[in-house]
Amino acid sequence: MTNYREIAWQGLWKNNPGLVQLLGLCPLLAVTATITNALGLGIATLLVLISSNILVSLVRDYVPKEIRIPVFVMIIAALVTTVQLLINAYAYGLYLSLGIFLPLIVTNCIIIGRAEAFASRNNAFSAAFDGLMMGLGFTLVLAALGATREILGQGTLFDGADQLLGPWAKSLTIHVWQVDTPFLLAMLPPGAFIVMGLLIALKNVIDKKLKEHQPQVATEPSVTRARITKVS
Amino acid sequence: MAFKIASSPHVTQNLHTSTVMQRVILCLLPGLVVQCAFFGWGTLVQVLLAIIVALSAEAAVMKLRNRSIKASLSDNSAMLTAILIGVAIPPLAPWWMIVIGTTFAIIVVKHLYGGLGHNLFNPAMAAYVLLLISFPVQMTTWIAPSTVVMHSPSVLDSLQLIFNIGAHVNMDQFRLGIDGVAMATPLDTLKTDLSMGLTRTESMTKAIFDGATGVGWFWVNLAYLGGGLVLLKLKAIRWHISTGVLAGLFVASSVGFLLSPDTQGSPLFHLFSGATMLAAFFIATDPVTAATSPRGRIIFGALIGVLVYIIRTQGGYPDAFAFAVLLANLCAPFIDYYVRPRSYGHSTS
Numbered sequence: 255m256t257n258y259r260e261i262a263w264q265g266l267w268k269n270n271p272g273l274v275q276l277l278g279l280c281p282l283l284a285v286t287a288t289i290t291n292a293l294g295l296g297i298a299t300l301l302v303l304i305s306s307n308i309l310v311s312l313v314r315d316y317v318p319k320e321i322r323i324p325v326f327v328m329i330i331a332a333l334v335t336t337v338q339l340l341i342n343a344y345a346y347g348l349y350l351s352l353g354i355f356l357p358l359i360v361t362n363c364i365i366i367g368r369a370e371a372f373a374s375r376n377n378a379f380s381a382a383f384d385g386l387m388m389g390l391g392f393t394l395v396l397a398a399l400g401a402t403r404e405i406l407g408q409g410t411l412f413d414g415a416d417q418l419l420g421p422w423a424k425s426l427t428i429h430v431w432q433v434d435t436p437f438l439l440a441m442l443p444p445g446a447f448i449v450m451g452l453l454i455a456l457k458n459v460i461d462k463k464l465k466e467h468q469p470q471v472a473t474e475p476s477v478t479r480a481r482i483t484k485v486s
Numbered sequence: 487m488a489f490k491i492a493s494s495p496h497v498t499q500n501l502h503t504s505t506v507m508q509r510v511i512l513c514l515l516p517g518l519v520v521q522c523a524f525f526g527w528g529t530l531v532q533v534l535l536a537i538i539v540a541l542s543a544e545a546a547v548m549k550l551r552n553r554s555i556k557a558s559l560s561d562n563s564a565m566l567t568a569i570l571i572g573v574a575i576p577p578l579a580p581w582w583m584i585v586i587g588t589t590f591a592i593i594v595v596k597h598l599y600g601g602l603g604h605n606l607f608n609p610a611m612a613a614y615v616l617l618l619i620s621f622p623v624q625m626t627t628w629i630a631p632s633t634v635v636m637h638s639p640s641v642l643d644s645l646q647l648i649f650n651i652g653a654h655v656n657m658d659q660f661r662l663g664i665d666g667v668a669m670a671t672p673l674d675t676l677k678t679d680l681s682m683g684l685t686r687t688e689s690m691t692k693a694i695f696d697g698a699t700g701v702g703w704f705w706v707n708l709a710y711l712g713g714g715l716v717l718l719k720l721k722a723i724r725w726h727i728s729t730g731v732l733a734g735l736f737v738a739s740s741v742g743f744l745l746s747p748d749t750q751g752s753p754l755f756h757l758f759s760g761a762t763m764l765a766a767f768f769i770a771t772d773p774v775t776a777a778t779s780p781r782g783r784i785i786f787g788a789l790i791g792v793l794v795y796i797i798r799t800q801g802g803y804p805d806a807f808a809f810a811v812l813l814a815n816l817c818a819p820f821i822d823y824y825v826r827p828r829s830y831g832h833s834t835s
């Protein structure tokens with residue numbers, strides 16, 4: 255499967271890790287209270303996913319089948335530790351607000367899932383591309399969820415963006431509306447579940463509409479009858 | 487003479503959902519009136535607002551689902567949900583709270599699960615919990631009953647506070663007792679006092695209490711009890727769940743009271759405080775979300791009663807019926823699985 259267009263379509267929409275495969279739900283629901291946190295975790299996952307896909311794809315011919323899972327997990331763990339140290343060094347505020355979910359990327363099913371299902375069977379280039387697309391698909395879902403919850407919960411967008419991008423990003427915060435009393439439910443995990451369900455429903459509606467708009471290919475019944483009586 | 491061949495049940499009754507719901511609503515009215523008498527017109531405004539929102543939400547969803555709008559509006563179930571939310575939330579809560587709650591109850595809790603008869607959770611209580619965890623301050627600010635406060639809100643005051651127009655009225659002025667100290671609900675007061683090291687008898691001397699129970703709340707509960715008994719008489723509900731709830735709460739609170747009379751409310755206090763009677767007769771008895779067999783319903787009710795006592799005394803929130811009902815809703819399929827009625831001609835094993 256080296257068709258890049260197909261890989262992109264699979265990762266971003268048709269087989270989206272967040273909306274369709276429903277993988278990595280734990281960080282998806284836990285850290286998306288603001289769009290900044292969501293983007294932070296999304297980008298971290300994206301980086302790990304691309305590099306783990308490349309490494310797994312490179313070593314795939316040298317790893318015995320029997321012990322491939324432990325080997326993949328060790329590769330992923332090493333990469334996650336690297337990313338964690340990088341975020342700790344360059345975005346300390348974000349490191350604090352992501353907390354335990356940053357090291358928990360190791361257990362994110364998307365990464366081991368793509369390593370096993372795609373990277374261990376394809377060459378490094380398409381594996382990297384698959385990692386990029388899957389990671390982007392996941393990040394987009396995280397961002398959509400984070401944006402919805404942040405607007406509903408506290409009426410802002412990009413609150414705390416300085417934690418991710420540095421002090422200049424303080425001015426990025428957009429006040430969509432003034433909220434006197436924060437809508438706590440949207441910020442709490444149950445709100446994440448509800449918004450996630452609505453996002454999946456929205457995707458299903460869009461899929462249904464797309465299907466309706468596709469030109470119907472008329473399939474004529476092409477059954478040829480076998481004569482069993484002899485034509486005289 | 488024609489002999490009809492039909493399968494069981496052979497005794498039929500011409501009782502539609504709309505009739506049952508209508509009777510439940512009518513039996514709620516005495517409690518609503520008493521609540522208005524003690525807490526002002528706010529409750530009535532909330533109920534009317536909730537009904538309007540609920541019916542609009544129901545109509546909108548029915549339009550989306552391509553179902554008959556008229557049929558679903560005339561079954562009165564949305565209206566009952568709305569009234570229950572309206573009487574459950576604080577009388578002077580801002581208008582957007584009841585709008586959010588009612589919309590959530592009808593659209594998410596009821597129709598996203600498949601509409602009337604398919605919902606897992608009691609819509610009114612799910613909406614109450616949504617509001618309670620989202621807006622804890624507004625949801626726990628009850629005004630004190632009119633007999634013990636300096637000022638009780640007029641119709642105009644209630645409307646101004648609910649719709650947030652005209653800033654010269656403040657909700658806190660309706661919570662001041664004659665001695666000028668702000669009052670909370672009886673359950674809240676007792677809980678706070680006990681946590682501050684007072685004994686139950688010391689706490690009970692406050693103006694909000696009237697001997698053994700809270701002022702006003704006793705009569706509100708009595709009115710709901712009366713309405714509930716009429717409902718039983720009309721056979722709109724069966725006795726199992728209500729009895730289970732009251733018995734569960736009574737037994738649990740009696741045990742607590744006997745073990746430690748200084749730090750626990752009396753059984754009478756628990757039975758006639760907060761939403762006890764309203765929940766026992768009107769909320770827990772929702773046939774959709776309860777267990778189905780008679781024995782199962784007794785267990786279901788008792789579970790609610792015991793949970794209410796545990797959450798009231800150990801939990802962080804003053805009243806607990808919404809949480810208890812939702813938790814019991816979760817257990818209903820489990821109860822039904824283990825409590826199966828004996829079918830005719832078979833032994834119990």
